[in-house]
Structures are given as structure tokens and as C-alpha cells.
Amino acid sequence: MKLTELFQQGAFVVTGEVGPPKGASAEEVIAGAKAMASAVDAVNVTDNQSAVMRLGSLAVCHLLKEEGIEPVFQLTCRDRNRIALQSDLLSAAALGVSNVLLLTGDHMVLGDHPEAKAVFDLDSVQLLAAARGLNEGHDLEDHDLEASPDLCLGAVVNPGSDDLEAQLLKMEKKIDAGAQFFQTQAVYEADVFARFMERAGRFGVPVMVGIVPLKSARMARYMTANVAGVHVPDHMVERMAKTKKADRKKVSAEMAAELVRQVKGLCQGVHLMPLGWDDIVPDIVAQSEVR
Amino acid sequence: MHATIQKPLEQILGYFAQGQKVFVVGCGNCAAKARSGGEPETRDMAARLRAAGVEVTGWAVPPNGGSLCKLSDTKELLNVQHRDEVAAADAFLVLACGQGLHTVIDATDGGDAYPGCDTIFGGETVADDLIVEHCSLCGECITDLTGGLCPITLCAKGLTNGPCGGASDGKCEVNPERDCGWHLIYERLRALGKLDLMRRYVPPRDNSRAVRPRRLVLEGKRATFQFAGKSISAWSGLEPEGAKGTE
Numbered sequence: 001m002k003l004t005e006l007f008q009q010g011a012f013v014v015t016g017e018v019g020p021p022k023g024a025s026a027e028e029v030i031a032g033a034k035a036m037a038s039a040v041d042a043v044n045v046t047d048n049q050s051a052v053m054r055l056g057s058l059a060v061c062h063l064l065k066e067e068g069i070e071p072v073f074q075l076t077c078r079d080r081n082r083i084a085l086q087s088d089l090l091s092a093a094a095l096g097v098s099n100v101l102l103l104t105g106d107h108m109v110l111g112d113h114p115e116a117k118a119v120f121d122l123d124s125v126q127l128l129a130a131a132r133g134l135n136e137g138h139d140l141e142d143h144d145l146e147a148s149p150d151l152c153l154g155a156v157v158n159p160g161s162d163d164l165e166a167q168l169l170k171m172e173k174k175i176d177a178g179a180q181f182f183q184t185q186a187v188y189e190a191d192v193f194a195r196f197m198e199r200a201g202r203f204g205v206p207v208m209v210g211i212v213p214l215k216s217a218r219m220a221r222y223m224t225a226n227v228a229g230v231h232v233p234d235h236m237v238e239r240m241a242k243t244k245k246a247d248r249k250k251v252s253a254e255m256a257a258e259l260v261r262q263v264k265g266l267c268q269g270v271h272l273m274p275l276g277w278d279d280i281v282p283d284i285v286a287q288s289e290v291r
Numbered sequence: 292m293h294a295t296i297q298k299p300l301e302q303i304l305g306y307f308a309q310g311q312k313v314f315v316v317g318c319g320n321c322a323a324k325a326r327s328g329g330e331p332e333t334r335d336m337a338a339r340l341r342a343a344g345v346e347v348t349g350w351a352v353p354p355n356g357g358s359l360c361k362l363s364d365t366k367e368l369l370n371v372q373h374r375d376e377v378a379a380a381d382a383f384l385v386l387a388c389g390q391g392l393h394t395v396i397d398a399t400d401g402g403d404a405y406p407g408c409d410t411i412f413g414g415e416t417v418a419d420d421l422i423v424e425h426c427s428l429c430g431e432c433i434t435d436l437t438g439g440l441c442p443i444t445l446c447a448k449g450l451t452n453g454p455c456g457g458a459s460d461g462k463c464e465v466n467p468e469r470d471c472g473w474h475l476i477y478e479r480l481r482a483l484g485k486l487d488l489m490r491r492y493v494p495p496r497d498n499s500r501a502v503r504p505r506r507l508v509l510e511g512k513r514a515t516f517q518f519a520g521k522s523i524s525a526w527s528g529l530e531p532e533g534a535k536g537t538e
Contacts, residue, residue: 078448082495104455107447107465118448124493125452140495158456167479168454169489174491185456228459 001070001100002152003269006041012290013071013269015183015208016281017044020053020055021122026063030056033069034272036249036281042070042099044183044271047081051111058088062095072154073097076105081121082130082140089131093149095170101154101183102127119256125170126176128153155179157207159187166200175205183271186212186223188232190262196268208269213256213277213284215248217241253280257287264290292321292415293388295328295408297336298427304343304386306405312347314380316369316395317352317419318359322419324416328352328359328386336407349376359391364528365398430500430518436488438479445472451493496532 006013016036018029033043043064047057061071072228073092075085105123108116122130130140137148139228155174161167171182182200187193187209200207217240220232236255243251260270271289272281285291307313316328323329325536330352337350351373358362369377382403385392389503395404414422427444434441434450437505447465454473457464461474480486502519509515512528526532 057417102447104450106457109447109465120448120450121450121498122495123448123450124455126491129492130495161456161458163458163471164478166454166473166489167456169486173452173490173492189473228457230466239398251463 001041002150003042003072003206004152009264011041011269012264013042013181013206014040014285014290015044015269015271016040016041016096016278017046017271017273017280018060019046019049019275020060021055022052022054024055026055026060027115029060029064029092030067032276032278033247036272037067037069039282039285040272042072044072044074044101047076047103047105048075049106049241050109051106051108053111053113058092058095058097061092061097067115070095070099072099072101074101074103075127076103077122077124077127078105078108078118079116081118081119081281083115083121085127086130086134086139088152089134090125090145090149093151098150099152099154099279100131101156102131102179102244103156111114124155128174128177128179136177138169152180153178154183156180156184156230157182158184158185159200160189160192160231162229164196164199168253170205171200172203175176175203179205181206183206183208184210186210186227186230186273187263188223188230188236188259190259192231193263195264197263201266206268208261208271209263209267210271210273211256211259211284212273212275213279213280214240215253215275221283226278247259249280250283252277254287255282256284260284260290264288292413292422293323293390294411294414294424295322295325295386295388296411297327297386297408298406299333300339300343303405303407304340304345306384307345307382310346311386312348312380313340313382314348314377315384315386315507316359316391317350318391319353319356320358322359322387322391322408323352323356325422328391333386336369336384340384348379349373349502351376359385360394364396365391365394366440369395369398379442382434398512417525428501430516431497433493433514434492436493437476438483438485440472440476440479442472442476445470445475447472451496455459455487 019031020029045057045060048054057074061073064071131153134149137145157171217237220237223230224232299319313457315333317333318328333352338349340347383395384405384407386407394403411423413428414424417423442451447463448490458471463469463471467478499519505518507516513526515522515524
């Protein structure tokens with residue numbers, strides 16, 4: 001089912017996220033998606049996340065679909081030119097995938113093949129426009145398609161960016177190009193997200209707040225130091241630091257749910273990115289009081 | 292200008308067989324500015340090769356800041372001014388960009404030319420000791436929309452519709468030492484009072500303009516850019532093209 005249909009019904013939409021492994025077996029990633037499936041409307045499958053070469057997103061989306069789990073196919077501009085991007089969107093539609101998330105992609109310099117050629121033939125705005133064109137029955141060069149896909153088009157935005165004005169300008173461009181919903185970069189500060197939504201809410205396109213549950217104090221500090229626009233408040237870092245290893249998942253879920261409860265009135269959904277702690281997703285959703 | 296940097300001497304020495312005679316050619320323009328193939332570097336390279344046991348018949352650099360990539364001048368330099376040293380050589384070591392290297396091949400009717408440099412980018416000579424890349428030679432300039440700053444070059448991902456979400460404190464996610472190109476563009480457009488330009492959708496680029504090899508053909512005031520089996524013409528005269536007596 002397309003996420004747009006859920007938004008139209010007034011649902012508070014919940015998505016999870018899994019990352020394909022570096023290898024040819026999808027067993028574990030499917031198990032991870034299954035662990036969260038009962039609590040979410042759909043599961044994002046990342047596309048060679050962090051520019052690390054892995055099992056493909058589309059293959060895993062197809063396998064999830066076979067398991068009865070609704071996937072969100074993440075597609076980045078980093079590794080494919082406009083022919084491959086459009087072709088993969090058609091392939092996704094042919095495999096029954098209804099939701100896609102279209103992004104620029106992390107630069108390969110940051111990944112495990114730093115000498116790879118950067119493609120970026122299209123940027124995320126142009127990719128959205130291309131996908132909308134496919135939905136309308138034509139490709140980027142205006143050639144007719146024999147059968148049009150009917151994809152729900154998602155995009156991303158970074159609410160904590162220190163260049164927020166530029167982020168908002170681009171967000172508007174993404175909406176004009178065809179974005180039907182947004183999933184955000186990880187949010188830890190409710191007030192930062194509130195300030196963002198004061199502006200972004202006016203665009204009238206559903207926004208799903210991005211939540212990355214903390215696994216440890218070390219990870220929290222790493223996120224603050226290395227992820228653009230992300231700042232984990234001291235009290236959260238301290239709470240994780242005080243938590244015994246055995247209790248971390250439980251406390252992490254509690255903290256994530258607290259945050260969701262604080263911001264859920266500001267937005268239309270939540271996107272949970274558990275980074276492998278897939279089994280805590282149902283706990284977070286249950287404690288978030290969004291259902 | 293074309294920025295170049297010398298290859299390691301060990302790599303250069305590996306080009307030449309025992310007893311092979313080499314003539315070293317530099318460039319008075321770009322490679323001189325990049326200190327990879329001006330007079331001092333070309334003279335020194337000849338000496339370094341000799342010290343390593345390579346037989347060097349001579350060396351030359353186009354005079355008065357001349358460019359090695361101008362074929363007629365390079366023919367004069369190699370076939371007239373340095374005729375005997377060139378005739379005695381089996382091979383050329385070129386301390387210049389790839390255009391200069393090919394010019395030497397053309398000037399010598401297929402001479403055996405080797406690269407002494409890597410050609411790294413086209414840049415602005417900001418100071419005697421600094422050359423910075425501001426243009427990617429993409430064939431389709433869109434800097435009217437970006438305050439004159441090229442996003443293809445300044446943004447690590449070459450994005451044309453605004454920043455990705457990876458910048459922090461105005462710095463790029465690829466390298467925190469490097470400015471985010473879109474941060475620079477945003478600040479410049481703001482200073483120029485032209486921020487509205489950032490709302491403009493920039494369509495996908497015509498990458499066929501970058502299909503190589505490209506050529507520029509000049510006929511009077513008409514220039515024709517040929518690429519990918521297509522061509523684009525420009526008329527640079529005051530008078531309308533075709534007016535009587537304009538050429």
C-alpha cells in the first residue's frame with residue numbers, strides 16, 4: 001500500500017528501516033524486518049548505505065514483499081545515471097514495490113570504495129521529477145511508457161541543518177518536483193524539530209520524524225561529532241552512560257518513545273532507524289502511543 | 292589554465308630503455324605557472340635524467356610565456372630552433388599537460404612522446420603559489436543561477452538544485468577542511484540579493500556536451516563546438532551573421 005493512502009486516511013504513519021548486509025544472503029535482513037513488521041506500516045531498505053557496497057536494496061525489497069512486508073525502496077543518485085535510475089524505478093514497480101525514497105546519497109569518499117566514480121547524473125530534485133514523469137507515463141526525454149508505474153514518492157530533509165534556510169528552499173523544490181512525503185535525518189531535540197516544523201509544516205506535505213535509537217553513550221557522542229545537523233543532548237548521553245549494558249535496549253526504546261511522544265503532534269509520522277536493533281521497534285511504537 | 296604536477300622520477304625513468312635518447316620539452320605558460328614544466332623545471336629534469344643515466348639530447352621550453360599546446364609554435368620550436376637535438380632523440384619527455392603532450396606528437400609527425408606530468412584540473416592562478424579549480428569544463432555553464440560560483444566544481448557531488456544534507460558549519464561532508472559549495476552559493480546569492488534564484492528548478496544537465504573528444508572549429512567570427520555528433524555555433528561579431536563584408 002502506498003504511504004500516501006495512509007496519510008490521506010489521517011493515519012500517523014510508522015516506518016522502520018533495515019540495511020542489507022555485505023554479502024549474498026538476505027536471511028538476516030529479512031529476519032530483522034520481520035522483527036519490526038507488526039509495529040510498522042512499511043520498512044525502508046537502504047541503498048548501499050554510507051557508500052559501503054552491499055546487497056542491493058531492490059532485491060531485498062522484493063524479498064520483503066514476498067514475506068508480506070511493505071518495503072520502501074531507497075534509491076540514491078550516487079551510483080546510477082538517469083537510465084539506470086529510471087529503469088530501477090520501473091523495475092521496482094514491476095516487482096510490486098509501491099513506495100520509494102529518493103535521495104542524493106552519501107559520497108563514496110566516505111565509504112568502502114573511495115576510488116569509485118561519482119555518478120550524480122541527476123540530483124535528488126531531478127530524480128523526483130523523473131519519477132513523477134514515469135508515474136505520468138513518460139521518461140525524462142518525454143518518450144511514452146508502455147505501462148506507467150504508480151509509485152509513492154518520498155524524499156529526505158535535515159531539520160537540524162545549520163543551513164536550514166537552504167534546506168527549506170530545497171525541500172520546497174522537492175515538493176514542486178513531486179515529493180509526497182518526507183522522512184527526516186535523525187532528530188534528538190524536540191525544540192529543534194518544532195522550529196523546523198513551524199516552517200516545513202506550512203508546505204502541507206506529510207513529514208515523518210526520523211528517530212535513531214541510541215545504542216550507547218559512545219554512539220551518541222559519535223553522532224553529534226560526525227553527523228551533520230545531529231546533536232544528542234547531554235542528558236540523553238548521560239542516561240545512556242549510566243545504563244548497564246544489559247538494559248541498554250530497554251532504555252534506548254524508552255528514550256526514543258519519549259521523544260516521539262514529544263514531537264508526534266507536530267508531524268504526520270515517524271521513521272525509526274534502529275541500525276540493527278530491529279527487535280526494539282515494537283517496544284518503541286507501543287510506548288510512543290501513536291496507534 | 293591547465294594545472295599539472297610532475298610524476299615521480301622513478302616512474303619517468305621506467306619509460307626509457309637503456310640507450311634510448313630523450314629530448315625534454317616544457318611549456319612556457321600553464322606548466323610554468325604550475326612549476327611542473329617551466330624553464331627551471333625542464334632544465335632540472337634534463338639534469339636529473341642525465342644523473343640517472345638517461346642520455347638527454349637537449350631540452351626546450353616555448354619562449355616568452357608561450358604555450359606548448361599551440362602547434363605552429365611548437366613545430367617552430369622543435370623542428371627549427373632545436374632541430375639537431377630533436378633529430379638525435381628517440382623519444383620526448385613532455386613536462387606539460389596532455390594537450391601539450393599531443394601537440395608534441397603532432398609537431399613531430401608522430402614522435403614518441405611520454406608524459407612527465409599528470410594533468411590534474413583547470414584552475415585560476417590565485418597567486419604565484421596557489422592554483423584553485425573553479426570550473427569543470429562541463430560544456431554548459433549555469434553560473435548565472437549561482438552568483439558565478441560553479442556547483443559542478445564546488446560541490447563534491449556536483450548538485451545543481453541546492454545542498455545535500457551533509458554539510459556542517461558550512462563545511463562539506465567529504466572533507467571538513469573544504470567549504471560546502473552550496474553554502475558558498477547561498478551566502479553569495481544572499482549578499483547579491485538574488486536568493487530567489489535558488490528556487491529555480493535546474494533540469495538535468497546535457498551530458499552529451501561532455502562526450503569526448505570535443506572540438507572547436509573557427510571560421511571568421513563564427514565558432515562551432517562539435518560534440519557527440521552534434522554541433523552548436525556562436526557568432527561573436529558586432530554585425531549580424533552573413534552581413535556583407537563581415538569576414
